Amino acid sequence: MRRSQLFIKTRREAPADEEARNAQLLIRAGYIHKEMAGVYSYFTLGKAVLENVSTIIREEMNAIGGNEVLMSTLQNKEIWEITNRWDDKQVDNWFKSRLVSGAEVGIGFTHEEPLTNGLKHFVSSYKDLPVYAYQIQTKFRNELRAKNGLLRGREFLMKDLYSYSRNEQEHKEFYEKVAAAYLKIFKRLGFAEDITYRTFASGGVFTEFSDEFQILSHVGEDTIFLDKAKKLAINKEVYADEILVKLGLNKADLVEEKAVEVGNIFSLGSKYSDALGLVYVDDQGRQKSILMGCYGIGVSRLMGLIAEHFADDKGLVWPVNIAPFKVYLASLGNDPKVIEGAESAYTSLTRSGVGVIYDDRALATAGEKLVDADLMGIPGRIVISDKTVEQGVVELKLRTSDEAQLIPNNDLAGTLEKLLQD
RNA sequence: CGGGGUGUGGCGCAGCUCGGUAGCGCGCACCGUUCGGGACGGUGAGGUCGGCGGUUCAAAUCCGCCCACCCCGACCA
Numbered sequence: 162m163r164r165s166q167l168f169i170k171t172r173r174e175a176p177a178d179e180e181a182r183n184a185q186l187l188i189r190a191g192y193i194h195k196e197m198a199g200v201y202s203y204f205t206l207g208k209a210v211l212e213n214v215s216t217i218i219r220e221e222m223n224a225i226g227g228n229e230v231l232m233s234t235l236q237n238k239e240i241w242e243i244t245n246r247w248d249d250k251q252v253d254n255w256f257k258s259r260l261v262s263g264a265e266v267g268i269g270f271t272h273e274e275p276l277t278n279g280l281k282h283f284v285s286s287y288k289d290l291p292v293y294a295y296q297i298q299t300k301f302r303n304e305l306r307a308k309n310g311l312l313r314g315r316e317f318l319m320k321d322l323y324s325y326s327r328n329e330q331e332h333k334e335f336y337e338k339v340a341a342a343y344l345k346i347f348k349r350l351g352f353a354e355d356i357t358y359r360t361f362a363s364g365g366v367f368t369e370f371s372d373e374f375q376i377l378s379h380v381g382e383d384t385i386f387l388d389k390a391k392k393l394a395i396n397k398e399v400y401a402d403e404i405l406v407k408l409g410l411n412k413a414d415l416v417e418e419k420a421v422e423v424g425n426i427f428s429l430g431s432k433y434s435d436a437l438g439l440v441y442v443d444d445q446g447r448q449k450s451i452l453m454g455c456y457g458i459g460v461s462r463l464m465g466l467i468a469e470h471f472a473d474d475k476g477l478v479w480p481v482n483i484a485p486f487k488v489y490l491a492s493l494g495n496d497p498k499v500i501e502g503a504e505s506a507y508t509s510l511t512r513s514g515v516g517v518i519y520d521d522r523a524l525a526t527a528g529e530k531l532v533d534a535d536l537m538g539i540p541g542r543i544v545i546s547d548k549t550v551e552q553g554v555v556e557l558k559l560r561t562s563d564e565a566q567l568i569p570n571n572d573l574a575g576t577l578e579k580l581l582q583d
Numbered sequence: 584c585g586g587g588g589u590g591u592g593g594c595g596c597a598g599c600u601c602g603g604u605a606g607c608g609c610g611c612a613c614c615g616u617u618c619g620g621g622a623c624g625g626u627g628a629g630g631u632c633g634g635c636g637g638u639u640c641a642a643a644u645c646c647g648c649c650c651a652c653c654c655c656g657a658c659c660a
Contacts, residue, residue, distance in 0.1 A: 173609065173621065174595050178652050198652065252660075271660085305584070305658050313659080363660090371660095382659085427660085494618055528620040535620085546619065556619095 162205075162486070163507075164520040164533075167191075169204050171533050181380070183469040184310025186477050190537045192468075192485075199307020199315035201461075206537065209485035210464050211318060215297050217349045217482070218320050218458055221342040225335075227295045227322055232275055234299065236267035240274045244436045254302040256315075268301045273433045273455060276323050280439055287327055287443045290451065291335065295322035297460060309380060311465025312421060318460040325434065325451050327441065332452040336426065339456045343374050343424050350463060351471070351480030352376055358394035358420065360385050361408060364427070370399070374424035374458075380469055381419035388414045421466050422459075429453040468538075477538025478560050481581045486518040488541035488577060489534035493527040496547055503545040506555060506573060513574030535560065541581055543573075 169191030179185045179195070187193045192207035203211055219229065241247035247267070249255060256268040269275075276294060284292060300319045307315050322339065326332035340359060347357045356377040364370045375385050375394060387394035388410055395410065397417075405412060431450035434440065443449050471478040481487065488510065492503035507519040518539065520530045527546075534542045544556040544565070555573065558565035559580065568576050 170593095170610085171621085172594065177589080177595070180653060195652095246660090254659080302659085306656095308654085491619095526618055526620090526622060528618085528622075530621095531619070532621045544619075548619090 162518050164518055164525075165522050167205055167518070169206070171536055179310060181308070181310035181312065181465075181469075182472065183312065183380075183465040186472055186536075187311070187465070187468055190477055192477075193311070199304060199313065201311065201314065201316075206485040207464075210467075210479070210483055211460060213483040213485070214350065214460055214463055214467075215318075215320070218297065218346055218460065221346050221349075222295045222320070222322060225293070225338045225342050227293045230276070230294050230296050231298060232269065232272045232296055234269050234301070236269050236275065238265050238267060240278045240437065241267060244274055244433055246274065254304060256301045256303050269298075270300055270302045271455070272296070272298075272321060273323060273429065273453070274437065277325075277433050277437045277439050277453070280325065281437070284325065284439060284451070285441060287441055287449075290325055290327045290441055291331055292325040293322065293335065295320060295456075309382070309465070311461050311468070312380065313382065314461065317462060320458040320460055322456040324454040324456070325439070326454070327443070327449070327451070329452060332428065332454060336428065336454055339426055339454070340372060343426070343456075343458065346458070347374065347376065347423065350467060350483060355389070358385065358387050358392065360387075360394040360396050360420075361399060361404075362396040362425070363399050368428045368430075371425060371427045373422050374426075375420035376423050376466060376470075377418050378421045378466060378470060379419055380466075381421040383420050383422050384417060385420045386410075386415040386417050389416065390414065394420075421462070423463055423466065424456070424458045426456040427454060429455055472538070475532075476536035479538045479540060481540045484516075484538065484540050486516040486539050487581060488515060488517045488543055489520065489537065489539040490517050490543045491520040491527075491530040491534060491545070493530065493544060493546040495523055496550075498550045499545055499547060502550045502555075502570075506543060506545060506570075510574055510577070515574050515577060541577055543577075 171191055172189045175185035176188050179188060187207065188195065191204060192210065194202045194204060196202055238247050246252050254270060258266055258268065260266060280292060283289060297318065297320045299316060301316050304313060304315050307313055324332065324335050326335060344357065348354055358375045360373040360375045361370045362373040373396060375383060384397040385394040386397065386400055393410065395408065431452055434451040434453055439451055440448050441451060467483065468477055471480065490503060490507055492499050503519065507517060510517045538560060540560050542558045542560065549555050552567065553570055554567040555570060556565045557568050557577065557580065
């Protein structure tokens, strides 16, 4: 994409109404726009990052048998009354509205009820199970207080997966598959394995514990106690001596850390399926309950955490596979030979399928272009100038390095890909 | 929801204590000089000071109510 066609403009200063570093940087670099507290829009670059994060999640969900769906945002009150989750006394973070007729509708904060209800049309026999369905969709939760930029909003992008299994064993197997897939996802998103912890947390009504996936970070809202050797952690909310004994954790081995909850998996038993009448008939003709699980990942929260986690004093630093573009191509000066060189590099990179943003702004100074490349956090930076044109090379610098190198013009894409690999 | 803070052109701020008809930087437009780390000079456009009400000859400035935003706490199946 040409920078001249990108409508956003970067800013020198952080907005006064954001304290969170992730929001400050994402706004300064033009990725997101704040609409109101806890509500953000995603402009071109931000949208691309969300897509890239989503793609990784989608690939791993598909790999374990997930069906991607897209559930409605507007919710029919009737099915939520059946499970007793419509009442504001039961669920206090609903956004609700009304049809012109006066009928109440909800704005979805999760989707167990509608999905379970919808599956009644397709599931009746043991042959129809198990079912794994997930979506990447905007959720709405009327939080008492939004904070921390993208880390806690009232509207946010979430991946939610729901499993429907025939028995406990089948459920447990899938549950563990999801747990493994989650660890894979966080690793692919660039988080080191030693800062990601599967964490015991309160389980709610159905099981004693649920599993949270926590990534260590000073901006975390959660406090966890972790056992580095065992790669396990326990959330402060359930931390107690008898629980430690039960989990086989030794108090002396635990370290207290702040962490961000990026995923959470729950066993739901048959509460919702039974209530909504989603059951199956086994091979003996007996009617059986279906066991459910739900598995969430905060997609936009992850984007915020990645921004926060990798940023340096010059701005954002995206891991290669989630950056909106692989390389920032900047032409310095308006010498026709430089323009020609930059245009040809742009064409050849684009043809090779390398995502490139080409800063072709004739009126921008060299400094502005270089500063923007850093602020936007694009992994690679290619500079075309008088000097490079003379030598028949281009200058390449990685965002994470201080040193530039000159590389030959031919096979630009190949060299670049190789360098970005490491 | 309790406590604290803030609200002045697109953005960041000063002015408010001691009322007297709005200022700086960035950005934007035009001209010229520049062009490897957010260039420089000149000219110019753009706000009626979060909203409503009150006090006063006069309100960004004083008083009241409301709204929004930020931080801490509570909360976050």
